[in-house]
Structure formats: C-alpha cells, structure tokens
Amino acid sequence: MSDRKISQRRHAPKVDSLAERVLMTLADERANALSDARPDVLFSLCSAIRDYDPSARDVWRAEVKMLGLTDEEICDVYIPEAARVMGDQWCKDEASFADVTIAVARLQGMLRDLMPAAAQANANKVVTGPSVLMVVLERDYHTLGAGVAAAQLRRSGVSCRLLMDKPVKVVAEEVSKSSYDAIMISASDGERLEHIRECILNIRKTAKQHVPIIVGGSLLSQKLDIKALTGADHVESDPKRALQKCGLIVSNQGAPRPRKKV
Numbered sequence: 001m002s003d004r005k006i007s008q009r010r011h012a013p014k015v016d017s018l019a020e021r022v023l024m025t026l027a028d029e030r031a032n033a034l035s036d037a038r039p040d041v042l043f044s045l046c047s048a049i050r051d052y053d054p055s056a057r058d059v060w061r062a063e064v065k066m067l068g069l070t071d072e073e074i075c076d077v078y079i080p081e082a083a084r085v086m087g088d089q090w091c092k093d094e095a096s097f098a099d100v101t102i103a104v105a106r107l108q109g110m111l112r113d114l115m116p117a118a119a120q121a122n123a124n125k126v127v128t129g130p131s132v133l134m135v136v137l138e139r140d141y142h143t144l145g146a147g148v149a150a151a152q153l154r155r156s157g158v159s160c161r162l163l164m165d166k167p168v169k170v171v172a173e174e175v176s177k178s179s180y181d182a183i184m185i186s187a188s189d190g191e192r193l194e195h196i197r198e199c200i201l202n203i204r205k206t207a208k209q210h211v212p213i214i215v216g217g218s219l220l221s222q223k224l225d226i227k228a229l230t231g232a233d234h235v236e237s238d239p240k241r242a243l244q245k246c247g248l249i250v251s252n253q254g255a256p257r258p259r260k261k262v
Contacts (some may be wrong), residue, residue: 034243037081040090041067045082049103049110050095057110069115075151079107079114085143108144115151129157130181135171137199141213142188145217149186149239158239176206182246184212184239185232187219196230204231212246 008133042062047061050236052197062072086103089095132153136146143164153160175183183203188198199211215230216237227233 005036021040033216035109037077040155041069042081042085045078046085046103049082049106050099057106061110064209073153075111075114076147079111080145080148083107104144108147109145109146111151113155116149118126129159130243131159131179132161133178133180133183134160134162135166135176135183135185135199136162137171137187137195138165138167140165140188142218143186146186149184149216153239153261158243168195171199172202172206175203175211176208179208181213181248182209182243184214184216184242187215188216189218189221193229194225196232200231214246216242 044063045060048056051057053080061074066076069078083104084099086095087214090097134146134150134153137141146162146164150160150162161174161178161180163171166174171214185196185199196215204209204214205253211229212233214234214236215226216235216239218237220226220235220237226232234242234245
C-alpha cells in the first residue's frame with residue numbers, strides 16, 4: 001500500500017476501512033465484468049463525475065444523447081461500469097480516497113435523476129408484473145448495484161420496493177405485513193454469510209406464505225456454495241434471470257407476469 005493511502009488512513013481511520021471495502025468490491029466486480037460500454041464514452045463519463053463543475057454531468061448526458069444513448073443504457077451499462085472503473089483506479093493508486101468517494105456519490109445522484117426519465121417510456125403501460133422486495137442489509141454500503149437492479153425491474157413492469165441499510169428485524173417486519181412474489185438480497189463480497197442466513201431465517205418465520213428468496217451481488221464472485229450456506233432458494237445477480245428462476249414469466253413485451261398457478 002502506498003504512503004498516500006497510509007497517510008489517508010491515519011487521518012480518517014473510521015471512514016477509510018469502510019470506503020476501502022466498498023471500493024475494493026467495485027474493482028473486483030470490474031475484473032469479472034464483460035462491459036458493453038464504449039471506452040470513449042465511458043472515459044468521458046469518468047471525467048465528468050470527477051469534474052468540480054456540476055454542469056459537467058449535464059453536458060455529458062446531452063452529448064451522449066446526441067450519440068443515440070438512452071437513459072436505460074446510461075443507468076444499466078455506463079453508471080455501473082464507471083463505478084467499477086473508479087474502484088479499479090483506487091486499487092491501482094491512480095485516484096485518491098476523496099476523489100473516488102465523491103465520484104461514486106455523483107453516480108448515485110445521476111442514477112436517481114435518470115430513473116424517473118428511464119421509467120417514463122413505460123408510463124402508459126398497465127403494470128401487471130409481480131411485486132419484489134430488494135434488500136441491502138444493514139452496514140452493507142455497496143448500494144449502487146441494488147439501485148440499478150431495482151430500476152431495471154421497474155422498467156420491466158415489476159413493482160419493486162427498495163429497502164437499504166436496514167437491520168434484519170426491520171426486513172422481517174416488512175415481509176410480515178406485505179405480500180411479495182420474490183425477495184432479492186443484494187450483497188457485496190464483504191457481507192457476512194451468517195448475517196444473510198439470519199435474515200433469510202427470519203423472513204421464513206415471518207412471511208405470510210412461502211416466498212422465493214434470491215441472493216445476488218458481488219458476493220457471488222466468491223467460490224463458495226452461497227445457496228447452501230445462506231439457505232436461499234436461488235443465487236443470481238441478473239434481476240431478470242432471477243425472476244425466471246422464481247417462475248415469474250417474462251412476456252414478449254418485456255413485462256414479467258406472475259407465476260402460473262398449476
């Protein structure tokens with residue numbers, strides 16, 4: 001580790017351990033990812049989110065719109081890939097802790113701003129899809145991936161509730177008072193398996209009926225039997241494939257339909 005990182009840890013011991021875990025996770029995801037992003041467009045986005053001028057992100061968005069990029073492509077491809085690039089730069093000592101943390105926060109803001117516009121294309125469609133609860137457990141601060149997955153599900157006609165940074169008790173209470181067709185737990189590779197298993201056990205106890213539980217996220221990069229160790233029904237990081245594993249059928253129009261009753 002470089003002298004610069006050692007100095008940063010001395011000045012911010014409480015924050016650095018958390019941030020380093022998040023950024024290392026982003027870098028690990030990038031190493032395992034096959035990106036559809038154009039390198040030149042991705043490079044310009046990384047430059048925009050590191051620019052101190054807030055208008056730089058708006059200028060970038062206007063320019064890529066002229067290239068034909070949609071809000072969906074920005075949300076699903078470019079924002080996650082830019083986060084992975086920033087994590088990679090941190091690991092290679094090419095960017096400071098402050099620069100990367102601020103840049104990832106700006107990506108979160110872009111995702112929030114773009115989600116309503118990305119969903120507008122489906123505004124006139126009747127939502128007939130299933131109801132999904134997307135969970136990021138307490139103290140797992142790697143939330144960007146869950147936000148992207150939730151946006152993808154909503155555009156596919158799914159009613160998706162996002163529950164972030166909540167203790168197991170709160171997750172169980174939410175499940176006990178609502179009916180969901182599936183529950184997805186997004187976990188980083190720093191998340192403790194016993195914590196996820198505890199959450200799943202509590203969901204099983206409080207759910208009104210059996211509901212399939214899927215574990216996804218960068219945790220799946222570990223060479224472990226995540227399904228057996230956590231008690232999940234399925235393990236899958238692609239939200240649409242996760243729906244299919246739960247028997248939630250995707251129609252030809254792209255909007256998932258509830259499970260067929262046999």
